[in-house]
Structures are given as C-alpha cells and as structure tokens.
Amino acid sequence: MPVIKSAIKKLRHDQKREVENDVLRKNLKDTVKKALKKKTASEVKSAISVVDKAVKKNLLHKNKAARIKSRLTKGTKPGPKKTEAKKVAVKTVKKTVKKPSSKK
DSSP: OSSSHHHHHHHHHHHHHHHHHHHHHHHHHHHHHHHHHOHHHHHHHHHHHHHHHHHTSSSOOOHHHHHHHHHHHHHHOOOOOOHHHHHHHHHHHHHOOOOOOOOO
C-alpha cells in the first residue's frame, strides 16, 4: 500500500478507472459479438460506435479497430451506392447531348 498522500489518491483514481474500463471492454465484446451474429445495419452501426469509443479511450489500437470494423461491414447488405447511380445518370446525359461542330 502506498504511504504518500498523492500515491494514495492515484491508487484510488486508478481503481475507479479500471472499473470503468472493464465495463467498456465488456460492452465492446458483447456488441461486437451480437453484431457479427445478426449482421443488421443498426447492430453494425452501434458496434462501430462502441469500437470508436474504445479507441478514443485507448482500450483498442486503431488498426485493430479498423480490422474489427472491416469484418463487421463485410457481411452487411448495403443499398445501391450513390456513386453508381451518378455514373449511370452521367452516361445517359452524355449520350443525348451532341457536341456542336466547329467546321467553317
């Protein structure tokens, strides 16, 4: 046990922080496991949020978090992408518009 007053305070603070981190780790583990099992958009979104919070609190390394998020989003079925819709629209517009000839 620490004898110095500041060391006693630090020990008290460290114990409190340890409990908070344990709760966050447990929440992280549960939400990621649930999201991997169900693969719904809402579950994946909440799991990604929890993973980002864990990185912010230095409970996870950012590369590990990226790996987890990649695995989470891999199995979800997203809707049509906006970029694909834009490409189709641009192709149809280009076909219908004729360029004026510059012959004199």
